[in-house]
Amino acid sequence: MKNTLEGKVAVVTGGASGIGLAIAKTFTENGASVIITDLQQENLDKAVAVIGKDGIGIVANVSKLKDMEAVYQQVMAKFGKLDTVVANAGLGDHGPLGTITEEQYDRTFNTNVKGVLFTVQPAVPLMKPGGTIIIIGSTGSVNPPRGMSIYGGSKAAVRNFIRSWVQDTKGTGIRFNVLSPGAIDTESLRNALEKAHGRDQVEAGVKSMGADTPAGRIGTTDEIGQVALFLASEASSFITGVEIFADGGLTAI
Incomplete structure (x- = not known):
């Protein structure tokens, strides 16, 4: 699948490490220019050194609408287009029922739910037919382990976002999918x-x-990067509104 994103422009949130970094690197290796966002410039600089010359890092908090609007303004000013968005930024703050604090709830839902909304909403008007939006979910959306109810709930919420958004954007030619990893190294x-x-x-x-x-x-981060590449490419042109589990079969049993 080499060069399947040749000439494309992609934004990957939370791209300074882990799955986000692997996705960004996979995209650039296959021809895309990639803009990654994260909270710390130092971490972004290290990630861009890994991604290579086709990577750019921008400090942004996904839970702040103005931050994400500013990111897209910079993208459009430099490239004049936006082809793919990967809403990857997320976190886990866990605790069994009876111990969950207001701070834990706010922190989790601000990033994992509001952050996805504010990553996607300002991007859609900038995208043309064939554009792709990938939300990184989790097996926790259907099978949250003990003590992970707020995390699992946040991931289930973004799955429902997709169910509505594919209807809201019918006729635009923009595709929305959720990529839900299992345990990743x-x-x-x-x-x-x-x-x-x-x-x-x-x-x-x-x-x-x-x-x-x-x-x-x-799984490995590179394996998740390859699934994201498929969802961002024309190879998945008739796939939209689904949640794909890259979990070694965990949710099948």
Whole structure:
């Protein structure tokens, strides 16, 4: 699928690390110019060094509409068009029922739900037929583990966004899809395992998480990047309004 995004312009939020960075790198490797957003310029600079000459980093908070409007203004000023948006920025703040605080709820929904809305809404008027919007969801939208109700709820909310948005934008030729990873081998996952169980138990923890899937392992960020590439390309031209689970078969059992 080389050069399937040749000449395209894409915005990837939360693109300085993990899945977002892998998607941005996959896009540039296949011909796109990519603008990534994140909260810290230092992290963006490091990510752009990885992405290469076709990457640009812009500091923005996805939960702030004015921030995202400013991002798109810069994109249009430089490139004159916008072909793909990946709403990847997100976070998890967990706790079982009875312990959830107002701060946890606000932080999660501001980023994972309001942030998706404010990433997508100002982008749509700038896009032409054939444009693609990909929202990064989670298996937590259908199967949240214990203690992850606010995270799972936030991901279920953006799935319902898509159900409505494909109707709101009927006739525009813009496609909307949700890409929901399962457990993915990222630095943040390994840091969480180290914090919970100690550094010497990280590899065992990664292996244990994968053992519950039909694939027998967790996924890689590059694998999620390839699914995003498919959804952003003409290869998926008749796919819209769906949630694709890239989870090693976890949600199938």
